[in-house]
Amino acid sequence: MDLRTVVFDADETLVDLRTAVNGALVAVLAEMRRLTPAARDVTLAEIEGDWDAVYADHASAPVTEVRRAALARSLARVGLTAELEPIAELYFARRFALTRPFEDTLPALGVLRRSYTLGFATNGNSRPDRCGLAAEFAFEIYAHIGGVPKKPAPEFYAAVLTAAGMPPSSVVHVGDSPVKDVEAAQAAGLHAVWLNRAGLDRPPGLRPDAEIRSLSELPAVLGHWRQSP
Incomplete structure (x- = not known):
């Protein structure tokens, strides 16, 4: 051959990738809880599920766009929509640092x-x-x-x-x-x-x-x- x-x-x-994404989401959740008491009841599983929900409808989209949309969904749970840019920056910094x-x-x-x-x-x-x-x-x-x-x-x-x-x-x-x-x-x-x-x-x-x-x-x-x- x-x-x-x-x-x-x-x-x-x-x-x-899985270990890196998990570490990045842990950092995101910690920052959400620092920003608002409303995030104390949000779980890591719920944030992970936000990716699944967005991906199901947008599987052909660029993964960076899917992740940003998933983060926006997570932030909307606790009224932190305005924090998308710094939260996305935190996520991607940790994701690549841990990959x-x-x-x-x-x-x-x-x-x-x-x-x-x-x-x-x-x-x-x-x-x-x-x-x-x-x-x-x-x-x-x-x-x-x-x-x-x-x-x-x-x-x-x-x-x-x-x-x-x-x-x-x-x-x-x-x-x-x-x-x-x-x-x-x-x-x-x-x-x-x-x-x-x-x-x-x-x-x-x-x-x-x-x-x-x-x-x-x-x-x-x-x-x-x-x-x-």
């Missing part, structure tokens, strides 16, 4: 770079230079930049292939989402590896080209493919 390029999803694949690669990320990238061109492709607003991954990738693709829509749109993967300068058969995409990172990549002709860190049951009908629990497994998987006729 003539594999030349390995492209990675960002959040929950390369970087631990770090998973422990298996940098070692795996170091091994893979010896044999493959590496790419970074995300629906989100994680940027390698703000997440401990500066200068790790030959190219970066972001939804909502340059007219690129979010995954699972086929145009997203068309942009990936254009940046890679390779046919789909020479590119493998690695990510944590069965729909956005596996099925959509395969529909565009790419190979797809499902990174299943939590050991979840495979969704019905999902047939990744490979399933791994850690990025440390990826070099061996791809090496085996390259040796196959």
